[in-house]
Amino acid sequence: MEDSLLRIRRLGKWFGSLKVFEGVDLDVNAGEVVSIIGASGSGKTTLLRCINLLETFQAGSILLDGNPVGYHEENSKRKRFPERIIARQRLLTGMVFQQFNLFPHMTALGNVSLGLRKVKKLPRAEAEKEASRWLERVGLGDRTHSRPSQLSGGQQQRVAIARAIAMNPKILLFDEPTSALDPELVGEVLNVIKQLAADGATMLIVTHEMRFAYEVSDKVVFMDNGKIASMGTPTEIFEERKSDRLKEFLSTFNN
Amino acid sequence: MSPVGFWESLLAARMAVFIGIFHSMFAAVCAIAIGSFCGIVMGFIMTFARKYVVFPFRLFVDVVRGIPGLVVVFTIYYFLDVFLRSYGVKLPALMAGIIALSVTNTAQMAELTRGALQAIPRGQIEAGKAIGFRFGQILYYILLPQALIQMLPPWVNSATETVKGTTLLMLIGISDLLLVTQQLIATNNHALKYYCFIGLIYFLLNTVIEFTGKAAEKRLRFDGG
Numbered sequence: 001m002e003d004s005l006l007r008i009r010r011l012g013k014w015f016g017s018l019k020v021f022e023g024v025d026l027d028v029n030a031g032e033v034v035s036i037i038g039a040s041g042s043g044k045t046t047l048l049r050c051i052n053l054l055e056t057f058q059a060g061s062i063l064l065d066g067n068p069v070g071y072h073e074e075n076s077k078r079k080r081f082p083e084r085i086i087a088r089q090r091l092l093t094g095m096v097f098q099q100f101n102l103f104p105h106m107t108a109l110g111n112v113s114l115g116l117r118k119v120k121k122l123p124r125a126e127a128e129k130e131a132s133r134w135l136e137r138v139g140l141g142d143r144t145h146s147r148p149s150q151l152s153g154g155q156q157q158r159v160a161i162a163r164a165i166a167m168n169p170k171i172l173l174f175d176e177p178t179s180a181l182d183p184e185l186v187g188e189v190l191n192v193i194k195q196l197a198a199d200g201a202t203m204l205i206v207t208h209e210m211r212f213a214y215e216v217s218d219k220v221v222f223m224d225n226g227k228i229a230s231m232g233t234p235t236e237i238f239e240e241r242k243s244d245r246l247k248e249f250l251s252t253f254n255n
Numbered sequence: 256m257s258p259v260g261f262w263e264s265l266l267a268a269r270m271a272v273f274i275g276i277f278h279s280m281f282a283a284v285c286a287i288a289i290g291s292f293c294g295i296v297m298g299f300i301m302t303f304a305r306k307y308v309v310f311p312f313r314l315f316v317d318v319v320r321g322i323p324g325l326v327v328v329f330t331i332y333y334f335l336d337v338f339l340r341s342y343g344v345k346l347p348a349l350m351a352g353i354i355a356l357s358v359t360n361t362a363q364m365a366e367l368t369r370g371a372l373q374a375i376p377r378g379q380i381e382a383g384k385a386i387g388f389r390f391g392q393i394l395y396y397i398l399l400p401q402a403l404i405q406m407l408p409p410w411v412n413s414a415t416e417t418v419k420g421t422t423l424l425m426l427i428g429i430s431d432l433l434l435v436t437q438q439l440i441a442t443n444n445h446a447l448k449y450y451c452f453i454g455l456i457y458f459l460l461n462t463v464i465e466f467t468g469k470a471a472e473k474r475l476r477f478d479g480g
Contacts (some may be wrong), residue, residue: 052380052384053384054383054384054385083389083390084389087384087388087389088387090384090385090386090387091387093385094385095381095385097378097381097385098381099376099378101376101378101379101381101382102382103379103382103397103401104401104477105401105404105475105477113416114386114396115386115387115388118388118392118396119386119387119392120389147477148477149477159325163386164385164386167386167387237379
């Protein structure tokens, strides 16, 4: 059996005594696109943030490329890696946030090249060349010198995608990438993501765009009440709708 | 008519006036520089350190901000004087004055920095982490520049307050601009003209600061306004 790129086993997350999710198992293979759907509060965003180590988790393990991230066993005790190592492990994943989170004091080019310069230690000229290349890929070759405040929401999110992918992560994580966008700007962002998928990028996408999830995914995960309730191909999830909870959830969407 | 005209007396006393201006400006520039540096560092500590580390800084800021500048100047002057004298060192009054103004300025700047940092959305820190930054890099490349831009207008305010605050230093015997002027006035009867004259000088100094601040703000602002 081929080892998956991302392997999550028995993952559990609590905020104090409040359980967010428990017993989550998930595999993502290289080149695969996996979408996570589910109602608000079902734990899907938190799951994504755990993979990027922005959240702690209390049980289970996350393996990226075969290596545990976030925590490791030492003398049969569970220990968090030091921040220095956590920072390096985060480079295995790229994160695209719901609210874009671009750096407002930098141009689009600055946003994309910052990590290349300061983390990947590329010389400025080389980093900026690389950054421009990615900005062109997301259709913003002519806006490299614009500040985030001069860009539309859709353009900002595309810069954020370029910023994440420029770091050459093994897997791209999208946290509801179009939820903060005006409806007419959703399409341009989804098209960029589809293009990346077609080019073979490995992606894990939390989304409320059901049609998009149906079209782009190899696998769809339905989270409900802190658990993975169903998992399957888009056809299995969206057409066969095997469980009642899934039927109920999908019936709230018109498409 | 007085025996000596205003301009004549001013010309005769020009060296004393220059020294007064120099002392005032020197004290202000030192206090602004020291206060800005210490205050920014303190503001970062107060925002990101653990509670028990924050506590003494919080106390310092609240106490200093809660008492009049004049009291700070006197307290520090007499405290340092007594303390250092026990080691046989005589502290120059100007030094004590600069330290006192720096202390006030530090407290002010710490509070400004803390406010500016707290106004930065959490997502900025997360975005920094997501591109593999460590905490120091997030501070330096993401938070500090944004905080500084936010802080510029209130920083200009506090700098002009510091320039005005240098007038307190005459009370511990520093021949700042105000003390020099008062000594001149004692030798003639041009009081009103002299006060107008030094008022104009303070005003010009602060106008330069505000103008520089505005120019910097215009260059740096990123909100597209």
